[in-house]
Amino acid sequence: MTRFLAGALLLLCADLAVAQQAPAPSTVSDAARALVGVWELSNPDRDRRCTLTFKLDAAPQGRVVTLGPTCAAAFPDVRPAVAWTMGGDDALKLVDAKGVVLFELTEVESGMYETTPTYTHYFLQTLAATNKERITDDLFGDWQITRGPSRPICELTLGNTAYDPDSFVVMLKPGCDASITRFAPVAWRLDRGQFVMIGAGNQSWRFEENEANIWSRIPAARPPVLMVKP
Numbered sequence: 001m002t003r004f005l006a007g008a009l010l011l012l013c014a015d016l017a018v019a020q021q022a023p024a025p026s027t028v029s030d031a032a033r034a035l036v037g038v039w040e041l042s043n044p045d046r047d048r049r050c051t052l053t054f055k056l057d058a059a060p061q062g063r064v065v066t067l068g069p070t071c072a073a074a075f076p077d078v079r080p081a082v083a084w085t086m087g088g089d090d091a092l093k094l095v096d097a098k099g100v101v102l103f104e105l106t107e108v109e110s111g112m113y114e115t116t117p118t119y120t121h122y123f124l125q126t127l128a129a130t131n132k133e134r135i136t137d138d139l140f141g142d143w144q145i146t147r148g149p150s151r152p153i154c155e156l157t158l159g160n161t162a163y164d165p166d167s168f169v170v171m172l173k174p175g176c177d178a179s180i181t182r183f184a185p186v187a188w189r190l191d192r193g194q195f196v197m198i199g200a201g202n203q204s205w206r207f208e209e210n211e212a213n214i215w216s217r218i219p220a221a222r223p224p225v226l227m228v229k230p
Contacts, residue, residue, distance in 0.1 A: 028056060031090040031107070032063075040125050040211070041075065048074045051210045052081075052124070059083035061099040068210045069224035070149045077120060078102065091116075092124075136160075136168065136190060144230050145180060148223035153177035155230075156185070163187035167198060194218075195227065 035054045042049040051068035058064070062083035072079045080096040081103075087093075092105045092113055105113035105124055113124040145154040154176035159169040167189035172180065184200035195207040195215050207215035213229035 029086065029088075029090065032056070032086045035084075035086070035092065037126065038210075041071070041078065042123050042125070044121055044123065049211050050074045050078075054084055061085070061095045061097065062093075065094065069216050069220070069226060070211060070214060073149050075122075139188075139190075139195070140168075142230060144228050145176075146226045146228055147177075149226065149228075151223075154180040158188055163198075167196075170197065197227075 033056070036056055038051050038053050040049055041052055050071035052071070053066045053068075055064040055066075059082060062085035065081055065084045067078065067081065078094070081094040082097050083095050085093045085095060090107065092107075093101045094103045094105075095101055103119045103122065104116045105122070106116060108114045111126040115122045139158050140160045142155065142157050144152045145156065146152050155173040156176075157171040157173070159171055161169045163169045163186065167187040170185040170188050172185065183203065183205065185197045185205075186200050187198040189196050189198070191206075193208070195209070197205045197207070199205070206218050207227055208218050209215050215227040217225040217227075
């Protein structure tokens with residue numbers, strides 16, 4: 001019996017040692033959870049803007065952040081950002097692949113962060129606070145499809161004439177890239193906040209608005225296919 005008790009005690013001590021060595025489960029603050037989603041980064045004049053998507057997925061230097069397709073051109077100093085962290089003070093830090101802090105932002109009001117004084121002056125706002133839900137009247141008129149932010153490959157008009165009970169006509173202008181003419185868009189509509197372009201073969205391309213009047217095709221490609229207002 002004594003030998004049995006000694007063995008049980010040894011097993012219990014081993015279990016306690018393992019428990020002490022095991023890392024405690026990471027906790028996520030309410031402020032960090034509130035950050036999850038799509039946000040708009042802008043300079044104070046808001047003449048430069050792009051989107052950042054924050055996730056809780058682990059990244060080598062923190063948690064995953066992805067930059068919108070126009071961020072590299074609009075904010076070259078943000079381009080190296082690969083992760084975000086948030087400590088006990090709820091300050092948001094964007095870091096590069098080596099863990100170097102690129103920017104630190106603090107919440108100045110609900111749904112808005114501002115860089116601390118030692119960094120370039122930027123604001124970060126929830127996309128919900130900056131964009132109203134689109135209606136079809138917002139989209140009528142001339143648009144461009146670009147490959148990347150600055151290479152137009154097609155000009156088109158989103159008409160206000162009905163193509164069928166659910167969609168409107170699309171009219172291509174001469175000189176469109178072969179990838180567009182093969183798809184041969186004939187109609188468009190809005191579907192739960194996404195833009196849907198319908199081809200002659202009844203295929204469809206979907207776009208989501210990342211910034212005002214800049215829609216990116218989903219799923220994302222490299223380089224991104226964008227629909228922009230000229």
